[in-house]
Amino acid sequence: MKHKTFFWFFLPTALAMLVFIAAPILSILMQSVFLPHEQVVIEVESCGPFGCSTTTSVDQEATAKLWEEAPLGRFAGMQVYFDRGHLAVAEVGEAWSTTQSWGEFFGTLGNLPLYRALAFTLTYTFVSTPLLIILGFAIAVAVNNLGPWLKGPVIFFSLLPFVVTQLIGSLILFWMVDARGVIGTFIQWIADDPDLSLKASTPLTWIMLIVYGVWNSAPFAFVVFYAGLQTLPQDTLESAMVDGATRWQRIRYVVIPHIMPLVTFVLLIQLMDNFRVFEPIIGFSAEAHATSLSWIIFNDLGGETRQLSSAAANSVLTIIGVSILLAPVLVRTWRESKAKT
Amino acid sequence: MASSVVENRSFGLRLGSALFVIVWLLIAAFPFFWTLWGSFKVELDFFSILDWTDALTGPRTEQVYGSTFTSTAYEGAWIQEEFWRSVINTSLVCFFVVCTSLTIGTLGGYALSRSGFRYTFWLLIAALIFRAVPPMTLVAGYLLPFFELNMWGHLPTAVIVLVAINQPFTLWMLHSFFEKIPKDLDESAKVDGCTQFQAFRHVIIPVMWPGVITTGLFSFLLAYNDFAVTAMVLSKENQTMIPKIASFLGTTQTEGNVMFAVAASVSAVIPLFILVMFFQRQIVSGLTAGAVKG
Known part of the structure; x- marks a missing residue:
C-alpha cells in the first residue's frame, strides 16, 4: 500500500486518537502547572450617619480581567x-x-491522599492480577475435562461477571455482602459475630474489593486460556505420557509452556485494567477505607468546586505510574522488533 | 490419538473437575439470579435483619402488596425516576459509538494490515500505549476545553469521546482479523485495475463481517458499560443508565430508593444477558483474537 493511500485510510482514526487521547494528555500537563487566579479583593469604605465601616468585596471586573489576560490561570x-x-x-x-x-x-x-490511593491501587493490581490468572487457568483446565455438551452453558454463565458493567457487578455483590444481605449474614454466621460488617473494616474492605476484582476478570483469563488449551500439541502430550510423565508433570512441562504467551497477554491487559480500578470503589461505597488513583481524580473533578489543577496533577502522576508499570513489556517488544530487523 | 488422552482421565479427576466447575458457576451466576429474584421484593425483605430467607419468601412484601412479588421498584425506577430517559440515551450513545468506531476503525485496521512499512508496527505500539492510559485521566483533560467550547453535557460529546477511547482496542482487534483475510484477494483486484479503495469496497467488505460484528460487540459493551466518561461529561438530563444508577445511590436514605437502584441494575443487566446468549461465540473469539498472536 502506498504511503498516500495509507494516510487517507488511517487519517480518521488517527485524528480521533490525537484529538481525544494525545491532546488531553497535553491538556492535563498544562493544567497541572497552573492554578486559578485568586479573586481580587477590594476594600470599600462606606460612611453613613453613624460613622464609617469598611467592607471587603470581590472586584468582579478586575478578576474577570485577570482571567482574560491569562486564561489558564496563574503559573x-x-x-x-x-x-x-x-x-x-x-x-x-x-x-x-x-x-x-x-x-x-x-x-x-x-x-496523605496520594500515597493512600497509591497503596491501594498497587495492592489491588499486584494481588488480584496473579490470583485471577491462577483461577482462570484452573477453571480452563477443569472445563476442558468436562464433556463437550456442557461447555457451551458453562462458558455462558462464566462470562456474566466479566460482561456485566463493573459498577453494577460491584453493586450486586455489595448488596449481598451488606450486613443484612445473604452473603453478609452467611459471613457473620461463619465468624460467629452478629455485628461483623465488611464495610466497617479497612482490611476486610480491601479483601472484598480484591475478591470482586478476581471475580470480575477471572472469566477473561479463563476464556483466553481455554482457547489456548484447544490448540495443545497432542503429539507432545502423547509422547510425554509414553515417557511416563504424571498428570502434574504434563501440565507443568507441556501445558504451561504452551499457554505462556497467553499468560503474558492476560497479564499485560489486566495490569492496565486493574491499575485503573475505580468503579468497584464507587459500587462498594468504599471511599472511607480504600481510594485509588482514578478515584482521587474523580473526586477532584466532582462536586461544586472542580479542582482542575489538582485533578490534572493527579492524572499526570497516574500516567507516569502506568508508564513505569508497562515499561518492561514495551522495552521487551522494542528489543524483539529490533532483533527481527 | 486424542481419544486415548480422554480415556486416560480417571473418574476421580473428572469428578473433581466437575465439582470445581459447579462451585465456580455458583460464584459466577448466583449473584445475578439472587438479585433478579430480590428485585421483586420490598427493601425490608431483600435486606432482612431478621432472617435471610425473607428475600426468598417475601413475607413483608406479601403484607404490603398482598403478593410475594411486586413490581413497585421497577415502576419507581422507570416511571417516577424516569429511568426510561437514560435507557433512550444509552441506546443512542451505543448506536452511534458502534457505527462510528467501526467505520473509522475498519478503514484504519485495514490500512494497518495491508501496509508493509515499518511505521505500522509503531502505530500499533502507540495504540497500545493509548490503550493503557486510564480514561479517568483523559476526562480530567477534557473538562476545561469542553466547558470553554460549550461542548460539555451533550450526548454527541460523549459519543466522540467514547469512540476515541475505544479506537486503540478496535484497531488492534480489526487489524488481527484483517491479517487473517488473504492479501491475494485485494492484490488480485488491484491487478485487475481497482484502486485500493475499490478493492476494499468490493472485495474486502463482503468477507469482513465476522470480524466486524465481533469488534462491534466489544464497542457496544464499552459504550454500554462506561461510567467514568459518561458520569463526568454528560449533564443530568442526558445521563445514560450507569451514571443514573449511581445517582440513585446518593439518595438511599428514604425507603424504597435502594430498591429503585436494584430494579434499575437488573434492567441494565438483562440486555447484556441476552447479548451473551446470542453472541457467545463472537465474544469468545474476540477475547482470544488479540491473544492468538501472543
Missing part, C-alpha cells in the same frame, strides 16, 4: 505537585526525619 510550576494533596514533599521529608520505624513512616504516608 504555579511544580507547586501543585509538591503540595500536601499530591506528592507532599515537605510532609514526607518531615515524616522521614521524625518517625522511628518503617511502620510508623508508612503509617504517616497512609494519611
